[in-house]
Amino acid sequence: MGFNDTALKMSSRLSVAVSTIGFNQTAFIALVPLIATATGLQTGEIGLTAGLGAVAFVASAPLCGMLGARIGARRALYWLGVVLLLAQLIFLALMVAGPLPYVPALGLLVVSRLVYGAASAGIMPIAQAWISGLLPQKERTVALARLSAGLSIGRILGSAAAVTASVMPLLPLMLLVASPLSLLLAPAANDTVGKAGPRSDSRAYLSPLDGRLLPFLGLGFLVTMSFGHVQMILGPLLQLHLAVGPAEATAAAGITLIVVALAMIATQILVIPRLRLDNRTCVILGTVLLAAGVLLVAVPLAYVNLCGLVMAGVGMAIATPNYLGWLTGRMEQGEQGAAAGWLASAHVLGQGAGAISGGYLFTVSAQAPLFVSAILAGMAALLAFSMKARDT
Incomplete structure (x- = not known):
């Protein structure tokens, strides 16, 4: 091997x-x-x-x-x-x-x-x-x-x-x-690859304002904030679209999220290994699918909602590992862990911001969180497009 x-x-x-x-x-x-x-x-x-x-x-x-x-x-x-x-x-x-x-x-x-x-x-x-x-x-x-x-x-x-x-x-x-x-299943071999060398270890701290890192923090924040809007309002939205009670809407939301998760797993395991596109193109493709998917969720038809959510989930599954792989390719080996950590923080902040914004927007209009979600995904696509192709 x-x-x-x-x-x-x-x-x-x-x-x-x-x-x-x-x-x-x-x-x-x-x-x-x-x-x-x-x-x-x-x-x-x-x-x-x-x-x-x-x-x-x-x-x-x-x-x-x-x-x-x-x-x-x-x-x-x-x-x-x-x-x-x-x-x-x-x-x-x-x-x-x-x-x-x-x-x-x-x-x-x-x-x-x-x-x-x-x-x-x-x-x-x-x-x-x-x-x-x-x-x-x-x-x-x-x-x-x-x-x-x-x-x-x-x-x-x-x-x-x-x-x-x-x-x-x-x-x-x-x-x-x-x-x-x-975590006991973590492999025991090749651990030295995870350590910083003398050159990269001399840099004790990776700033989130580092020019190599900052655009990717923006990507991570925009993508997760976009999807966070949808996750927050899914139950109430299905309650409106299906004309059911809270318990039935909760069950429908749970089943829907499981279907979306399975679609994301299938994409990550079966589709991504077969994509022959560079990281930048994959990020643009994923964010465009995310934007299109959340717009389909706005259509008051249950099967269209499910298709839209699956499309949005597939977009997330394509975009996320690609901008992470793109980011780590820019960093010194000893900086990759800190860079991934900053990106994880941006993801959590984006999810939280999406939940807060989506919840409040839903009280104004049931469609408003979805349109804002699509705008955020579009902004992520434009950000990825503006980044230099040679960095991929």
């Missing part, structure tokens, strides 16, 4: 390892009713702790990316896995302790989410930088797409695990707590 074959096999193992992040994202959200019952906390307070975890994620992602460059990717992933497990054990203790006084219950949940958010922020950037250091530019995007597919598979498994709560309430909780153990 050649060097590149080995690297691609490593990306498959890493995709399983990083699936814990996607698993936690959906499982924690789905378990909110169970958390409220076990802790006595209200939904708003649980949401606040999730928001604080997101803040910790944004602050920690570039720092964790730099950690991987300093101590080696595999070692960094293992240590972050230990911290994730600690955070989940704190969460488990809270859930099985029975109703606690308000302050201790809220405090334990805040600590758990802060620790989890800070540690989980580094998993994808470190894995992405590790793979980027192993592969040439043309093969890098395929491997990065596999990592993204692992994240998506984790999200689907998290939703599936939550369904078992009606049969055995403790089972999804135990799976959630144990999910960081997947």
Whole structure:
């Protein structure tokens, strides 16, 4: 087996390892009713702790990316896995302790989410930088797409695990707590590729204002803010289009998101390896599909909505690994983890901004968030078009 074959096999193992992040994202959200019952906390307070975890994620992602460059990717992933497990054990203790006084219950949940958010922020950037250091530019995007597919598979498994709560309430909780153990599957070979050399390590900090990085932060923010609008309003929009109640709309939104996730995984695994376009062209193609897809969601027909959402998801699946591969190709090896970390922070900020903007715009008009989403995707396409082709 050649060097590149080995690297691609490593990306498959890493995709399983990083699936814990996607698993936690959906499982924690789905378990909110169970958390409220076990802790006595209200939904708003649980949401606040999730928001604080997101803040910790944004602050920690570039720092964790730099950690991987300093101590080696595999070692960094293992240590972050230990911290994730600690955070989940704190969460488990809270859930099985029975109703606690308000302050201790809220405090334990805040600590758990802060620790989890800070540690989980580094998993994808470190894995992405590790793979980027192993592969040439043309093969890098395929491997990065596999990592993204692992994240998506984790999200689907998290939703599936939550369904078992009606049969055995403790089972999804135990799976959630144990999910960081997947990081033990991180490959043990080629760890030196994840470390910065003397030249690149001399640069202790990668500024988000670095000219090589800044356009990609803009791309990541615009793309995720665009899709964030759609995710936020999907349930209420389906309720209007289908003329159903909240429970039925919630179920329809859940099924729709699973279909979209499966389409994204299929794109990442089957389509991207067969694309013969450079990164820049793929980013433009993906963002155009995203814009067209969200406009189809505005049509008040259920099957057109589903087609539009699948198209938007496919666009996301094409664009994201391509601008990440494009970015890492610009950076020194020791800077790739920090660059991926800054991009992860931009993604979280974009998702949050899209959720806030989409929620408020929906109160004005059901179509307004979709039109704004399409405009943002169009802006991302124009930004990618304006960037130099030689950088791809």
